[in-house]
Amino acid sequence: MTTAVPLFGRKVTVTIGNPTAKSAQGIASGSAIQVTDLAMSFSVKKTLKPEPNTCDLTIYNLSPDHRAALEQMQVATVQIEAGYQEGTSVLFVGDLRTGVSTHTGVDYETKLSSGDGEKAIKTARVNVAMKKGTATPAKVLQAVASALGVGSGNLSQAVAKLQGAGIANNFSEGVVLSGSAFREMNSICRTCALSWSIQNGKLQILPLGQALQTSAIQIDQNSGMVGAPTIDNDGVLNVKTLLIPDVFPGRLLVLNAQRLKGNYRIESCKYDGETHGQNWYNTIQAKRY
Numbered sequence: 001m002t003t004a005v006p007l008f009g010r011k012v013t014v015t016i017g018n019p020t021a022k023s024a025q026g027i028a029s030g031s032a033i034q035v036t037d038l039a040m041s042f043s044v045k046k047t048l049k050p051e052p053n054t055c056d057l058t059i060y061n062l063s064p065d066h067r068a069a070l071e072q073m074q075v076a077t078v079q080i081e082a083g084y085q086e087g088t089s090v091l092f093v094g095d096l097r098t099g100v101s102t103h104t105g106v107d108y109e110t111k112l113s114s115g116d117g118e119k120a121i122k123t124a125r126v127n128v129a130m131k132k133g134t135a136t137p138a139k140v141l142q143a144v145a146s147a148l149g150v151g152s153g154n155l156s157q158a159v160a161k162l163q164g165a166g167i168a169n170n171f172s173e174g175v176v177l178s179g180s181a182f183r184e185m186n187s188i189c190r191t192c193a194l195s196w197s198i199q200n201g202k203l204q205i206l207p208l209g210q211a212l213q214t215s216a217i218q219i220d221q222n223s224g225m226v227g228a229p230t231i232d233n234d235g236v237l238n239v240k241t242l243l244i245p246d247v248f249p250g251r252l253l254v255l256n257a258q259r260l261k262g263n264y265r266i267e268s269c270k271y272d273g274e275t276h277g278q279n280w281y282n283t284i285q286a287k288r289y
Helices: 064-072 118-123 137-148 155-163 181-191
Strands: 010-017 032-035 040-047 054-060 077-084 087-104 107-115 125-130 175-180 194-199 202-207 217-220 225-231 236-242 252-256 261-274 280-288
Touching: 010 040, 010 087, 032 064, 040 077, 040 087, 054 077, 054 087, 064 087, 064 107, 087 118, 118 181, 125 137, 125 181, 137 155, 137 175, 137 181, 137 202, 155 202, 175 181, 181 194, 217 225, 252 280
Parallel strands: 217 252
Antiparallel strands: 010 032, 010 077, 040 054, 040 261, 054 107, 077 087, 087 107, 125 175, 194 202, 225 236, 236 280, 252 261, 261 280
């Protein structure tokens, strides 16, 4: 169970830079535009499905030099780290789609749209052949993951589980991987009873219906829950909270509300934030676990 972060003193850092110049924590600040003290708003949508998570970000009154630098970026990564003075987390890392600045009244508004792993999903190709007797589920998965070109994420843990899962004969006659790496990853995961997604530029691979092997996050009235959670006709939990760091799809959620209690796996979430407004929330959809 995670220890709750005090939910006061909002903090957000936006970094826009070359995706090839990264530190261990993210984009290296020396090669990027970094914004911490301007008015900003963002909407981040994340899901367990193998499709790009998305982010719409508006920055107000970005400096002329930074606006000019942004216009020159042909390839860039957008990173949002947000939370509170005593605890933040990376909410989003993705490929910049568009960045446009407009003059509205006395302000400049710079609007950026991004997709997490979007370039890999759209353009990555794989061309690998494995002969009879050499192909294993682990090797096949590693080959396609390498072709995607995103961070390895929890790939090593997924491979370790495959090696002991009793499905070694799935590719015993050999395999040819050719074409879209996205399509091949979908096919391999179906064959191996896995689900996959890209989260903050890294692979996330799970056995079907399983949660990540990380600590659960507690959601209750003392940890930022807003209003009463509900269950829809499909059995999906909907719960709104203040913006809590480190909430992401695949993580286990422990709910302790007046009428609903139990363990749930987060299926999707939506962060909505404004540094100079009231909006600072996360809306979560989860299924019983």
